[in-house]
Amino acid sequence: MLNLSGISKSFIGVQALSGVNLDVRAGEIHALVGENGAGKSTTIKIVAGVYKPDAGEMEFEGKPVQWARPADAKNAGIHVIYQEFVLFPHLSVAENIYLGHERRNRFGFVDHARTRQDASDLLRRLGVDIDPQILVSELTVADQQMVEISKALVHKVKLLILDEPTAVISGREADLLFARLAALKAEGVAILYVSHRLEEIFQIADRVTVFKDGAHVATKDIGDVTRDRLISMMVGRDLKDIFPPKKPKGEPGKVVLKAENISVEGRVRNAGIEVRAGEITALAGLVGAGRTELAMGIFGGLPMSSGSVWIDGEKVDAITPATTISKGVGFVTEDRKGQGLAMFLDVAANISAANLSAVTRNGLIDRRLENEIARKEIDNYRVVCRGPATSVATMSGGNQQKVIVARWARTSRKVLILDEPTRGVDVGAKTEIYRIMRGLAGEGIAILMISSELPEVVGMSDRVVVMREGAISGELTGANISEEAIMSLATQHPTGKVPPAEVLAQ
Amino acid sequence: MVDVSQASGAEGPAISMKSRLSSYALPIFLIALIAISGIVSPAFLSTSNISNMLLQVAPLGIVVIGQAFVIILRGLDLSVSSVMATAAVIATGFSGQNSDVLSILLVAVGIGIATGLVNGWLVTKRSVSPFLATLATMIVLQGFRFAYTQGAPSGNVPPLFRQIGSATWHGVPYNMMLLVVLAVVFGVVLAKSRFGREVYITGGNPTTARLLGINADRVTIIGYVISGALAAIAGLVLSGYVGIVDNWVGRGFELDSIVAAVMGGISLSGGQGGILGGLFGAAILVVVFNAVLLFGLPVQLQIIIKGMVIVLAAAFYVRRRI
């Protein structure tokens, strides 16, 4: 059905894909796995016509194709369910489902009654109870995902691509999805399935392709590989070489950051957390469980409806980034470009950005001092760049991340919060960032890490706090930290029947 | 992320080699423009014409300085023309003697600052789009001005303003000296000061700025206040240049100042560019307008050229977002 050969793609100095191959057959579920930054999303976007490949051939239904725009791929019968949904918040559920395939009456006008009716039937057949008349923006994330899935069912699809569909759903909804996929497969639809959860890949996939660092590693029948083999192909080395040794057992560190009764409207309910000096505490849970919002609330970046925060036993009165930063807290955001870096400024300016006072003399920036600091940190964190005046926009994700960590490590002498610290970072830089984190903890800083990658959580943390649907659902320490234990707290199925528990995030 | 290098001059920290190179593009273009105009029409390079052009650059340049702050902060200020006209009306609203110069200055700049505060408040605290916010204050101020003058301003501009606005010292206009002083002061503020750094960070991405503990709202409001205050000063300078004041002094300056800034490499998507670039843009605009007249072309062509320049310059620095 789909055949990619030798596809390459680069973005401003970063090679995202180098000559990858992929073939997906009609009537199969083909899993695509790899770490973050392995090139899965880029591949999907090339198949969907969002990006044009720099080199390589793409064949669809046996004919070479080149998409000029997403509409071309869509008209050819390719449907993509993106990880970040394509839903229109001001339109109703029914309208979203049929957008582009409007139900029309015999005069060619949109038939809203029929749209509602059909949407209602469709959702019922899928097994979910969603009112097709309400606006999509009023749905929960899981329901939005089900609407996304139902969009794929309204028209004849030849190739269905799903990017991490189970990142925000689990249990019953995931089972509904798998049943639907099995039916589509029986109808001869080709399915490309991207997921972190290896367990479900073994459950539903026929073949699996592994990408690593933008290159194709292997394509195997699912029966020919084991879970461990798959992991080592994805990572390219043993897990124990990646993570630095944990804090030796002994007295737990002093509580540096304490938060109680934190609520963020619609996202976090009465959550409390303690982060200790010298330890790495992970905040785990499904996407949408409210982890980022909890941490942001504590940092002052999101307005809270209730909650108190203590730093070093001292209550913080007005919780804003300015006050928490001045008390020694730092926040490495998940979205580097949108929230972390000042993209138009250089390395030196980015490093000093959280503490401009340190480089200000009489109201003016002391550029020489700023450069000096930058040079020191560049050496310190082994940032690959041409010097303090390098524009951060031209640097790789890993080096950008190091710049941000360097920035916060200078000011955050008490608490450092890192949200998905290794997202979009290659394996080499990942290892270095882990070492840096462990090093900072060793200096007595309390580290709070938000991560969706379970091996990372298990490999790095001394303590894990798990969230589920906006509330804290449990805490694990020491030897109790395992992927299974975390998943069961994150999904918490009352029957004890373990759902797709073994989630291996890349 | 596309190529982030931009034409730049005095601005801040992030000047890579490449953008240093491209910062020569504007002066080269300006010199080429002057040379061609001089060849086509020798009168263009006459002392009187050059001094005339210099006189015209100053009011626009002063507005562009303020506009630069606002545009780097991801905004734009349409109210500058209304502030200018109001300042000019104020200039004639007193006795017309030099003794009132200080009062005029205080009232005019006060109005500029107040307008800037309202603009900044609407944009930050009420999330109104900068375009609409400044358009609305422009109209409101215009209404106040009309009501104040009852449609026809009268009175005289104090001689000191006439002097600054239209006289020269050994061929160098006084208003040009004023422009240079303001450009240096605000250039240093933008490129070297802590506040300037906060402007670039906020303009590049307000969310990033907030998470860095920068009071992005306050920085933005100050940006609009600077723009309002400088527009008031430009209005006074212009009143001294034209001598006779009507309700529409400064009309078109809102568009011209934006065109100059965009031509000078100050991106409408924020976070990039500097004052020197904007001033080159202003100079280019004045030269083009002057050449249109001198070549005997209809004055309406100025407006048409302006329209095309604004679109083409924006397309050149292609950035989608306001």
Add this chain to the structure above:
Amino acid sequence: MTALAPIRLSSRLRANQGVLVVAALLVILLIFGAFISDRFRTTSNILNIFEQSTGLALVSLGQTLAILTGGIDLSVGSMISLLSTLTSGLIAGKASMVLPVAIGILLLGLLIGICNGLLIIWLRVHPLIVTLGMSAVLQGIVLLYSLGPAGSVPPGFNFLAYGKVLGLPIGAVFILVLFLLVALFLRYARLGRYIYAVGDDEVGARLMGLPRARVMLTVYGFSGFCCGLAAIYLTSRFSVGQPYTGLNYTLASITPVVVGGTLLSGGKGGVFGTLLGVYLISLLNNVLNFMDVSTHYQLIAQGLIVIAAVSVYVEKKKRV
């Protein structure tokens, strides 16, 4: 939308509470006006308000669609100036020229609007910049054509502005019909739905393969067409077109749109709110007239209304 579930109804009311506020303001102003002056209450005055609002309603209609896509059309003022000057200039008093010129003007408006749309698509520059530039170009062109009022129209031409059918002003009836048609288009035509989708999430619309180019050409073309209609109407009303006829319409056309609850960021709103906004502003000006408030202060009032409206409708500010 007949059989609405109760929940749905309440959430719709919540979403449209802005429109309710505008409607309530209309009623209050009417009552207020009735107290202020006996003449206000007369049928002829009420019809007068409808009559006066025609030009604004036409321009705002096109503007609404542009704003629904998340864009804006700043060229409407100059376009009206150009088209109305051309209308009287080309008719030049000859009755035989009326029909061909009117058709030509409408086509020219459509064409200029389509140019706006094409530039927006090709140059990938924000509509604000494109139409601002277009505005300057058109203003220059109309001043090249004429520096003052141009040509004239035959005596019967003012029928469009002042004529009545069944005792109602032609313009007002035309407006109601046109708004209804556009409302139906927005709700029941696929392209109408895509206008909302593009305004709601432009990147998403691209990923979904929706015809963004067609949407842009339609809305800017239609806005140009509306300017053509407004130009003909205004020429009929003032008997001649001149190069500054449309000057104030650029901001004026945006006011009723935002007052009527259409989000400047696009994706939400509609023409019904705009019509209420138009009537509110016309009514306000009328009442202020009866109160002997000078036009200067009317200008202030209008600016303040824009500020108030955009402040009220602002969506919850997203922090982080």
